[in-house]
Amino acid sequence: MDGDPVIPLSLARIAQVTGGQLAHGDPEAVVSGDVVIDSRRAAPGGLFAAVAGSRSDGHDFAAAAVAAGAVAVLATKPVPVPSVLVADVPAALAALARSVVDALPEARIAGITGSSGKTSTKDLAAQLVERLGPTIAPAGSFNNEFGHPLTVLRADASTRYLVLELSARGLGHIAYLCRVAPPRYGVVLNVGHAHAGEFGGLDQVARAKGELPEALPADGVAILNADDPRVLAMAGRTAAQVVTFSCAPEPVRGAAARVADIRAADIRLDELGRPGFTLLTPEGSAPVTLRLHGAHNVPNALAAAALARELGLDLDGIADGLRAATARSRWRMEVHQRGDGVTVINDAYNANPESVRAALDALAHLTQGGAGHGGRAFAVLGHMAELGDTARASHEDVGEYAARLGSPGLAGLIAVGEEARPLLDGARRVSWWTGEALAVPDGATALEELANRLKPSDVVLVKASRAAHLEGVAAALLGEAGQ
Ligand SMILES: Nc1ncnc2c1ncn2[C@@H]1O[C@H](COP(=O)(O)OP(=O)(O)O)[C@@H](O)[C@H]1O
Ligand SMILES: [Mg+2]
Numbered sequence: 001m002d003g004d005p006v007i008p009l010s011l012a013r014i015a016q017v018t019g020g021q022l023a024h025g026d027p028e029a030v031v032s033g034d035v036v037i038d039s040r041r042a043a044p045g046g047l048f049a050a051v052a053g054s055r056s057d058g059h060d061f062a063a064a065a066v067a068a069g070a071v072a073v074l075a076t077k078p079v080p081v082p083s084v085l086v087a088d089v090p091a092a093l094a095a096l097a098r099s100v101v102d103a104l105p106e107a108r109i110a111g112i113t114g115s116s117g118k119t120s121t122k123d124l125a126a127q128l129v130e131r132l133g134p135t136i137a138p139a140g141s142f143n144n145e146f147g148h149p150l151t152v153l154r155a156d157a158s159t160r161y162l163v164l165e166l167s168a169r170g171l172g173h174i175a176y177l178c179r180v181a182p183p184r185y186g187v188v189l190n191v192g193h194a195h196a197g198e199f200g201g202l203d204q205v206a207r208a209k210g211e212l213p214e215a216l217p218a219d220g221v222a223i224l225n226a227d228d229p230r231v232l233a234m235a236g237r238t239a240a241q242v243v244t245f246s247c248a249p250e251p252v253r254g255a256a257a258r259v260a261d262i263r264a265a266d267i268r269l270d271e272l273g274r275p276g277f278t279l280l281t282p283e284g285s286a287p288v289t290l291r292l293h294g295a296h297n298v299p300n301a302l303a304a305a306a307l308a309r310e311l312g313l314d315l316d317g318i319a320d321g322l323r324a325a326t327a328r329s330r331w332r333m334e335v336h337q338r339g340d341g342v343t344v345i346n347d348a349y350n351a352n353p354e355s356v357r358a359a360l361d362a363l364a365h366l367t368q369g370g371a372g373h374g375g376r377a378f379a380v381l382g383h384m385a386e387l388g389d390t391a392r393a394s395h396e397d398v399g400e401y402a403a404r405l406g407s408p409g410l411a412g413l414i415a416v417g418e419e420a421r422p423l424l425d426g427a428r429r430v431s432w433w434t435g436e437a438l439a440v441p442d443g444a445t446a447l448e449e450l451a452n453r454l455k456p457s458d459v460v461l462v463k464a465s466r467a468a469h470l471e472g473v474a475a476a477l478l479g480e481a482g483q
Helices: 011-020 056-067 087-102 118-129 147-151 173-180 202-208 209-213 229-237 297-312 315-324 353-367 390-404 423-427 443-451 471-477
Strands: 019-023 046-047 073-076 083-085 108-113 160-163 185-188 220-225 241-246 261-270 277-279 284-289 334-337 344-346 377-381 409-418 436-440 459-463
Touching: 011 019, 011 073, 011 083, 011 087, 011 185, 019 087, 019 147, 046 056, 046 087, 056 073, 073 087, 083 353, 087 147, 108 118, 108 209, 108 315, 108 353, 118 297, 118 315, 147 173, 173 202, 173 209, 185 209, 185 297, 202 209, 202 229, 202 471, 209 229, 220 229, 229 241, 241 297, 241 443, 261 390, 277 297, 277 315, 284 297, 284 315, 284 377, 297 315, 344 353, 353 390, 353 459, 377 390, 377 443, 390 423, 409 423, 409 443, 423 436, 436 443, 443 471, 459 471
Parallel strands: 046 073, 073 083, 108 160, 108 185, 185 220, 220 241, 241 261, 344 459, 377 409, 377 459, 409 436
Antiparallel strands: 019 083, 261 277, 277 284, 334 344
8 A cells, every 4th residue: 555655746736626725834845645534544745634533533633643744634624733624525535536537647447336246356356457557456445435535546657557446325426436536447246235225225226336337438348247137237328338247158138138248157166165167258268266255256256357358458367367366355255264173254344135145155155065064054144234124124035045045054043133133033934944043142142152052164154244343253263363
């Protein structure tokens, strides 16, 4: 993240671009380091943007940020250090980011959106595109009105590619991010239930995600998942050329359907749930095995491949890059084996109905058939947040899905917290399921219950929405310090 300095901006220029007022500062002082919103990350030459959060107000840390070397503070109220006073910090960051993009006309910008898999795909795509030249991609999920411009602001004169993650919690959000850094390449992965409550249903989610293809220029490329009808329909909402990817090697929707441009054939999973497949492209095919876990990473890999191909990476580079790519962002389908032979799948970063199903599939694979572990499967699930009116029904459906996992089936389903309880109601709908259904109030109790049950070769999945903080359960299961 440190890298070369960003494009140097004088305080006078920052005030001009943001429409702000310079206070206590030398207009000629130059910001040449990272722009941050966490004062603990303020470093010499940088700019600290003060944001008022629910727990603390960044303005209280303005002096500390400057003491740590920040040249100035972007603020919405007076602070006793060099600052640029603006009406709205996200808008100011957006304006600054846009000025950097405008100063880098050679840099090619790609945006990635979808309900699930944005970060995984962004990390895969970045590892491919880096083979072509200097690439800026966000760390983790820097994908909203703060993280997105902060990522763009890391670009410098050497940057050739920006691979950005675009998130939406409502209509207009992606269109906004596309104005901050107009992408020429846009990837849409899927339309699912993440944040569906806030949107008001899947069609609204599709409307929102479709703002990315809509924002693309005529000489751009929209990369669409042909296996998701709501995504494929976005072909009608873009002026850009359309490139499709699919996990089905043949056309799936009748004889009239065209075969997707980038496909996977012969998909299989190894004993740790890592997918292997044959990558099919117009230039030929190549065998690929991923270091990532879970079949859901196949579409993510295809999307990354399609993007890298459009940017000029050849088939060998794509296949090599996919084989070499590692998980860069934590708590997404991490599979670890303990000394005693218990396997822990830490997928605690986030959860929505589609991603919990994907994780349950991976759990089933690790305990079944080909994998040959012969162990039992336990799922420790917290609630899925932000589902709105459908929350109860969605939890019941996911619980039922868990109970229906094929032979030998789930040995135990532990629902953590009150909001996760409907998972158990759903599981109980499956009359033939013989596993144990357990409601516990918190992660500590989940750990106690597991400790009484786990035997070598068992596999435990830990997954929930961020708000449930189950990553501590996974860490404790693995005996890691610092939950
Ligand atoms: N293509 C996909 N389809 C369904 N679920 C997925 C997909 N990719 C990832 N997931 C699931 O979603 C979780 C979050 O993945 P992530 O890449 O962080 O997505 P996002 O950035 O969209 O939140 C993963 O741990 C995995 O369980
Ligand atoms: Mg993300």
